[in-house]
Amino acid sequence: MEKKEYTLREKKFARTKIALMNEFIARMKASRFDDISIQEICKNVEVSDGTFFNYFPEKVDIVNYYRQLFFLNIVWKARKETPAGKYLALINCAFEKLAQGQDNLNIVHQILSIMLVQKGKPGTVNISDIEKHLAFPDCEGIEEMQIVFIDVFFEECLIGAVKNGELPENADIDDILISLLAIMGGTVLAAKLRNVKDRKYHYSRQLKLLWKGLGG
Numbered sequence: 001m002e003k004k005e006y007t008l009r010e011k012k013f014a015r016t017k018i019a020l021m022n023e024f025i026a027r028m029k030a031s032r033f034d035d036i037s038i039q040e041i042c043k044n045v046e047v048s049d050g051t052f053f054n055y056f057p058e059k060v061d062i063v064n065y066y067r068q069l070f071f072l073n074i075v076w077k078a079r080k081e082t083p084a085g086k087y088l089a090l091i092n093c094a095f096e097k098l099a100q101g102q103d104n105l106n107i108v109h110q111i112l113s114i115m116l117v118q119k120g121k122p123g124t125v126n127i128s129d130i131e132k133h134l135a136f137p138d139c140e141g142i143e144e145m146q147i148v149f150i151d152v153f154f155e156e157c158l159i160g161a162v163k164n165g166e167l168p169e170n171a172d173i174d175d176i177l178i179s180l181l182a183i184m185g186g187t188v189l190a191a192k193l194r195n196v197k198d199r200k201y202h203y204s205r206q207l208k209l210l211w212k213g214l215g216g
Contacts, residue, residue: 004143006130014131017055019045021069024062029104033063033114063114065125069135071150072127074098076142087161091154091180092207098184099200108188124149154180168215179210 006014023044027036038059042049056062078094102108115122129143136142148156155177161167167176183206191199 004129010128010130011134014128014134016045016047016051017065017131018135020047020052020055021062021066025066025107028107028110030106033059033110060114060118061125063111064122065127067111068125068127068147068149069132070101071153072132072142072145072147073136073139074101074150075148075153076136076139076145085160085164086166087157087164088166088211091157092204094150094153095184095203095207096200099203102188102199105188105192109192112185112188121149150184151177151181171214176210176214183207183210 020041023041024036027041038052039049042052056065074094074097077097078090082090082093124147127147132145133143155173158167158171158173158176158180162169162171162173183203187199187202187206191197191202196202
């Protein structure tokens with residue numbers, strides 16, 4: 001496949017946007033979202049405050065941008081390691097990669113909090129092919145993947161699992177989807193309450209119980 005070429009302007013735009021995101025998320029490791037200074041972010045990245053808002057009209061937009069890139073990478077890794085047509089295995093692998101990507105719980109907890117206080121479902125953030133490539137240069141072909149919310153990815157997997165017989169024909173996709181989202185967010189919160197670090201094990205355990213209960 002012919003490699004796509006990008007203009008210098010496109011590269012500069014994408015690099016600045018990703019640099020702003022990385023600087024912001026790095027501060028979320030030890031700071032509260034509300035306490036992070038846009039001025040300090042821009043000073044470190046060496047751009048004006050106005051430039052930040054050209055990329056991210058609202059402060060919360062940078063978190064939504066990071067979250068969608070994060071899930072894009074999770075889905076890319078899961079697809080790479082899962083045989084085609086094995087939809088439940090694909091979901092299981094996505095949860096495994098999700099656990100591996102939660103290296104800083106302060107970021108995870110804050111993102112969950114931000115999602116809870118937002119009105120309605122956040123809109124899809126515009127992420128160009130070059131931004132995907134520069135964010136994950138070692139993930140070959142990731143720039144060709146479509147940005148989707150994690151619930152949409154799970155829903156597509158569940159529909160595929162029903163079609164190929166991994167789940168019963170009468171399986172209620174909406175109910176199962178809610179269960180998956182509850183496992184994804186609820187395990188993080190439960191692990192915090194009980195001071196449990198091995199979220200990969202608990203994700204796997206909850207998924208096994210779900211599939212067994214559904215006859216999968």
